[in-house]
Amino acid sequence: MTTPESSAPAEPATATGVRQTLLVLGASGDLTGRLLLPGLGRLLATGAVPGLRLIGSGMDGWDDERWRRRVADSFGAVGAVGPAESEVIRETRYVPADVTREEDLRSLLGCCTGPLVIFFALPPLVTARSAAALARIGVPPGTRLMLEKPFGVDRISARSLNELLAILVPENQVHRIDHFLGKSTVLNLLGLRFANRIFEPVLNSAHVACVDIVFDETLGLEGRAGYYDGAGALVDMVQSHLLQVLALLAMDPPPSLLAEELRGRKAQVLRATRLWRDDPTVASRRARYTAGEINGRRLPNYTDEPGVDPRRNTETLAELAVTVDNWRWAGVPFRLRSGKAVDAVRKEAIITFKQPTRVPDGLTGYERPDRLRIGFGPDRLGLDLNINGPGNPFELEQVNLTADFGPGDLPAYGEVLRGAFEGDPTLSVRADVAEECWRVVEPVLAAWKTGAVPLQEYRAGSAGPADSLIGPVPDSPQ
Numbered sequence: 001m002t003t004p005e006s007s008a009p010a011e012p013a014t015a016t017g018v019r020q021t022l023l024v025l026g027a028s029g030d031l032t033g034r035l036l037l038p039g040l041g042r043l044l045a046t047g048a049v050p051g052l053r054l055i056g057s058g059m060d061g062w063d064d065e066r067w068r069r070r071v072a073d074s075f076g077a078v079g080a081v082g083p084a085e086s087e088v089i090r091e092t093r094y095v096p097a098d099v100t101r102e103e104d105l106r107s108l109l110g111c112c113t114g115p116l117v118i119f120f121a122l123p124p125l126v127t128a129r130s131a132a133a134l135a136r137i138g139v140p141p142g143t144r145l146m147l148e149k150p151f152g153v154d155r156i157s158a159r160s161l162n163e164l165l166a167i168l169v170p171e172n173q174v175h176r177i178d179h180f181l182g183k184s185t186v187l188n189l190l191g192l193r194f195a196n197r198i199f200e201p202v203l204n205s206a207h208v209a210c211v212d213i214v215f216d217e218t219l220g221l222e223g224r225a226g227y228y229d230g231a232g233a234l235v236d237m238v239q240s241h242l243l244q245v246l247a248l249l250a251m252d253p254p255p256s257l258l259a260e261e262l263r264g265r266k267a268q269v270l271r272a273t274r275l276w277r278d279d280p281t282v283a284s285r286r287a288r289y290t291a292g293e294i295n296g297r298r299l300p301n302y303t304d305e306p307g308v309d310p311r312r313n314t315e316t317l318a319e320l321a322v323t324v325d326n327w328r329w330a331g332v333p334f335r336l337r338s339g340k341a342v343d344a345v346r347k348e349a350i351i352t353f354k355q356p357t358r359v360p361d362g363l364t365g366y367e368r369p370d371r372l373r374i375g376f377g378p379d380r381l382g383l384d385l386n387i388n389g390p391g392n393p394f395e396l397e398q399v400n401l402t403a404d405f406g407p408g409d410l411p412a413y414g415e416v417l418r419g420a421f422e423g424d425p426t427l428s429v430r431a432d433v434a435e436e437c438w439r440v441v442e443p444v445l446a447a448w449k450t451g452a453v454p455l456q457e458y459r460a461g462s463a464g465p466a467d468s469l470i471g472p473v474p475d476s477p478q
C-alpha cells in the first residue's frame with residue numbers, strides 16, 4: 001500500500017501480461033447489472049483483458065452465489081459465453097463491505113491482487129464518502145478509478161470530489177465515465193469532421209444557422225426512480241452526455257487523439273460555452289410526462305411511477321440553448337434536448353446550414369436549408385440536400401443521402417472499460433471538463449429551483465411541450 005502521493009503511473013495488464021483485478025463498489029445496484037457487466041462481458045469476449053479477476057462488493061446481504069448468478073446472467077444476455085468469461089464467472093467473489101468505512105475498504109483492498117481498477121457504481125454522495133475514506137488509507141500504486149455520472153451533484157461537490165481523487169491517484173488514472181464517449185456514433189464525429197475536407201471549412205458561424213443535439217426516448221422511467229427522480233433529465237442527459245457531444249462537435253481540431261490533446265480541446269470549447277442570452281428563462285425548458293400511450297404501451301403519470309416523490313418536481317424532458325462564445329461559433333445557437341416517454345425515438349445531432357446566399361430566379365421550390373445529421377443510434381449519417389428533382393428540372397426537391405454504418409466492435413460501456421484496463425484516459429472526462437459542465441447548467445438549476453422556469457407537462461406519447469426551444473424536429477431519416 002502506498003500513500004496517495006507516491007502512486008506510480010498505471011501499469012496496464014494487457015501490456016505486461018499481469019492479471020488485473022476489477023473491484024466493483026455497489027455491485028448489486030442497477031447500473032452494475034444493466035450497463036457495467038454486459039459491457040465487461042463483451043470486452044472479455046474480445047480477449048482484451050486476459051485473466052481478469054472480478055470482485056463485487058456492497059452491503060446488501062449478497063453472497064458469492066448470488067453475485068456469480070448476476071454476472072453469469074449479464075454475460076449470457078450479451079452472448080459473452082466464451083472461456084475467458086466463464087473463467088471470470090468461476091473465480092469471481094462477492095465481499096460484503098460498507099465502502100464508506102476505512103476498515104472495510106482496507107480489507108477489501110487486501111482481497112485484490114495485481115493492477116487494480118476500482119469502479120464506483122454508487123450514487124454521487126456515497127462515491128464522495130467512499131473516495132474520502134480511500135484517500136485516508138491510500139490505494140495500491142497504479143490503481144485506476146472509474147466513476148459513473150453524475151459526477152457530484154453540482155460544481156462545488158464536483159470540485160471537492162476532484163480534490164479527493166487528486167489525493168488518491170494522478171489525473172490520468174481517473175476515468176470519469178460518460179458512456180456516450182464510447183459510442184461508435186459519437187466517436188465517428190472525429191473521423192467525419194477531421195478526415196474529410198468538405199465539412200470542416202463550413203462548420204462555423206459563417207455557414208451554420210443552428211445545431212440541435214437531440215436524444216429523445218420512448219422509454220419512461222423503467223423502474224429507475226431511485227436514481228432518476230433525484231437527477232432529472234437535465235442532469236441525467238444534458239449536463240453529462242449532450243454537453244460531451246457538443247464539445248466533440250464544436251471543438252477545434254486536435255493535432256492528435258492523444259488524451260491530453262483531445263481532452264484539452266474539449267475543455268477549451270466548454271469554457272467558451274454559456275447559456276443563450278445568459279438567461280435561463282430564455283435558454284431552458286423543463287417538463288414531465290403525464291399518463292399516455294406509446295406504441296400500445298400505457299404509461300402512468302410520472303408522479304405515479306413507483307418510487308417517485310411528486311414534491312421533487314423532477315423533469316423528464318429538458319431543453320437547453322447555449323452559445324459557444326468563440327471566433328468559430330459566436331451567435332450560433334446550440335440547442336440540446338432530451339426527453340423520456342415522447343412519441344418517437346430521435347437520437348441525432350442536426351447541423352442546419354444557412355440559406356444559400358441567393359437562389360437564382362427561375363429555380364423554384366426552395367423550402368428548407370441543407371442539413372447534416374449525425375445519428376447516435378442507429379449509426380447513421382444523413383445529408384439533406386436541395387437538388388433539381390425528377391420532372392420539372394427547375395423545381396427543387398430535398399433529398400436525403402443516408403449512409404448506415406455498422407456499430408463498433410464493442411458497446412459503449414465496453415469501450416470505456418477498455419480505456420481503463422489499458423490505462424488510456426482518452427475517452428474519460430477530465431476533472432476540469434466535469435466542473436465546466438456543471439458551470440454551464442448551474443444558472444438553470446438555480447432558476448428551476450426558484451420556479452422562474454415553469455415545469456410544464458406533456459402527455460406520454462406526445463412530442464413534448466408545445467413551446468419547445470427546438471420547434472418541431474424536422475423529418476428524420478431514423
Ligand SMILES: O=C1O[C@H](COP(=O)(O)O)[C@@H](O)[C@H](O)[C@H]1O
Pocket residue numbers: 217236237377412
Ligand atoms: O446514461 C443514460 O443513458 C441512457 C441512454 O443511453 P443509451 O446508451 O442507453 O442509449 C438513458 O436512457 C438513461 O436515462 C441515462 O441515465
